[in-house]
Amino acid sequence: MTATPGAEAAGARRSGGAATALAVYAVPLGLAALLLVAVAVGLGAGRYAIGFGDIMTIVGGWVGIGPGSAGVAETDWRVVELVRLPRLLVGALTGAGLALSGAALQGVFRNPLVGPQLIGVSSGAAFGGALAILLLLGTAALIGLAFGFGLLAMLVVYVISRQDGRSSVLMLVLAGVVISAFFSALVSLSMYLADPTDTLPAIVFWLMGSFATASFDKVWIILAAMTVFGVPLLAMRFSINVLSLGDEEAEALGVRVERTRWIALIAVTGITAASVAIAGIVGWVGLVVPHLARMLVGPDHRALLPASALLGASYMIAVDTLARTLTPAEIPLGILTAIVGAPIFAVLLRRTQNKGWN
Amino acid sequence: MISVEDLTYRYPRTPAAVFERHSFAIETGRIFAILGPNGRGKTTLLKCLAGLVRPTAGHIAVAGSMGYVPQHFATPFAYSVRDIVVMGRARHVGLFGSPTQADRAVAERALAELGIARFAERPITALSGGERQMVMIARALASEPEIMVLDEPTSSLDFRNQAIVLATLRRLRETHCLTIVMTTHDPQHALEVADQALLMHGGTGYEVGSADTMLTEERLSALYGLPIRAAMVARGGRRTPTMVPMLGDGPRGTPDAARSVA
Numbered sequence: 186m187t188a189t190p191g192a193e194a195a196g197a198r199r200s201g202g203a204a205t206a207l208a209v210y211a212v213p214l215g216l217a218a219l220l221l222v223a224v225a226v227g228l229g230a231g232r233y234a235i236g237f238g239d240i241m242t243i244v245g246g247w248v249g250i251g252p253g254s255a256g257v258a259e260t261d262w263r264v265v266e267l268v269r270l271p272r273l274l275v276g277a278l279t280g281a282g283l284a285l286s287g288a289a290l291q292g293v294f295r296n297p298l299v300g301p302q303l304i305g306v307s308s309g310a311a312f313g314g315a316l317a318i319l320l321l322l323g324t325a326a327l328i329g330l331a332f333g334f335g336l337l338a339m340l341v342v343y344v345i346s347r348q349d350g351r352s353s354v355l356m357l358v359l360a361g362v363v364i365s366a367f368f369s370a371l372v373s374l375s376m377y378l379a380d381p382t383d384t385l386p387a388i389v390f391w392l393m394g395s396f397a398t399a400s401f402d403k404v405w406i407i408l409a410a411m412t413v414f415g416v417p418l419l420a421m422r423f424s425i426n427v428l429s430l431g432d433e434e435a436e437a438l439g440v441r442v443e444r445t446r447w448i449a450l451i452a453v454t455g456i457t458a459a460s461v462a463i464a465g466i467v468g469w470v471g472l473v474v475p476h477l478a479r480m481l482v483g484p485d486h487r488a489l490l491p492a493s494a495l496l497g498a499s500y501m502i503a504v505d506t507l508a509r510t511l512t513p514a515e516i517p518l519g520i521l522t523a524i525v526g527a528p529i530f531a532v533l534l535r536r537t538q539n540k541g542w543n
Numbered sequence: 544m545i546s547v548e549d550l551t552y553r554y555p556r557t558p559a560a561v562f563e564r565h566s567f568a569i570e571t572g573r574i575f576a577i578l579g580p581n582g583r584g585k586t587t588l589l590k591c592l593a594g595l596v597r598p599t600a601g602h603i604a605v606a607g608s609m610g611y612v613p614q615h616f617a618t619p620f621a622y623s624v625r626d627i628v629v630m631g632r633a634r635h636v637g638l639f640g641s642p643t644q645a646d647r648a649v650a651e652r653a654l655a656e657l658g659i660a661r662f663a664e665r666p667i668t669a670l671s672g673g674e675r676q677m678v679m680i681a682r683a684l685a686s687e688p689e690i691m692v693l694d695e696p697t698s699s700l701d702f703r704n705q706a707i708v709l710a711t712l713r714r715l716r717e718t719h720c721l722t723i724v725m726t727t728h729d730p731q732h733a734l735e736v737a738d739q740a741l742l743m744h745g746g747t748g749y750e751v752g753s754a755d756t757m758l759t760e761e762r763l764s765a766l767y768g769l770p771i772r773a774a775m776v777a778r779g780g781r782r783t784p785t786m787v788p789m790l791g792d793g794p795r796g797t798p799d800a801a802r803s804v805a
Contacts, residue, residue: 297619420639426626427633430618433595437611438686439634448638484620487641 216495223502272399280501281494282456287471288493292425300472301457305364309338310461315375328462335458393517394465410459418452469526545569550601576733579743585726610683614694621666631685653685673704693725
């Protein structure tokens, strides 16, 4: 029998009895606590030093305890409330969205090795954003074009993969690879055409990913995307379980496979396109975090999807905090998520080899 | 009751039909076995009945809900046995729903009924072939079907597990008044449990009738192109036939699976 920590944790979580009643809540509570710690560290850490007591005073003010921002120096609360807080919220929501998308996609495609990049959305959105920068359009246009081209990429994948009124998983994956390659070429073309002193660096840095320009406007955008696309995706987690058994079995069990799969894919597209539009290409989160979450709560998507979202939020806050504190100049986010994510993923691959994906 | 009229299946872009104009009726509360050599479309016909494959022509009328037990089970995720059986409730749960307390109770009953509740927490990837087959049957049972459709439920199982699965099917027919449709490669298994049998010869050739009249030396020998003899074995004071293929006297040459397709 396979004995991995994930399986044991999942087993303990469900095996009833008073002793394990605590275990049912242990993992979600632990993840929530982790998120709180990440938020506290994210608010406190930075190149501009603010005392822990002052941070607590400001946070206390948000929940109606103590003097709040009136009790600290004005610069301090400005840094915390207007710079770090929106950045933290954008990071947390993006991380939650990408991890949730990745976990859902891995179930829908019955393949634990896929991420949101797979279905071409990221590349399409990247091209949309690059185009907006190249044409010197504003932020609103960048978000709009990134979102639009992300959706377009997915629609083309849909059209290519359909045969005889159905689309197989293999055709979807292959079409995704093709469309990704196509839009990557268009991104390169945009960079080639860009002004090397001005728009080229802008495109390059945007593509590398960053939350540095986070604002409350961006918080509302990513929050809207998470509400419109993330909530339904979370709600259909049992259907994703059934879908992960394979098309034929799912259909025999009464799930309308095509419809369910496309609703999930549209939701993933919405979340991914929004996060690319806000933060550029932040890779690996959607691939690595679901694996970590699976080790904690097991493969059941009913637990896995919320756990991935929670863990993704913490993970992203942590990585972003590193990105802006490790060196005097910020490290682009996409670089850090890959440097952190790739080794973690390699270790996970070794661990789960031939054991089934717990 | 399932009634099938002029059922035909032809793979896209091929001239010859795998099976053509098959008509038969499956009575409620009976076990119906489908037999035939490889490539004659047993599984395809079964999937047509289960609504998973659209027949090229013909008509199927099914009265009652259906549970399907596939021949192979492969998901990359190590779901627990309980998770798998709860998925049998998918039809009742809906796209954005989660299984309710009632759904979980039905799944628990199915686990208990098939005697697999003791390993409900184990990951499906850690089970033997026989255990997995019981899990698949439990999952189908959890959908509370009136008809259960099984694709070669005894293939890849050892003798003991074959016997357990067959006994389970017979028991479910009695306790749930289930109509059971199954394909099998073993005429003996059909003889043990089936009330009715369909012999698929390929193309338009088929025979259907009560298991006693279908599962005879002559008909089975003709079906498989190999002498098959009935050995009479004493069981419980009765002598019952046991079908034995004369492997040593069998045909030589290449397997004939491609015959029906050519």
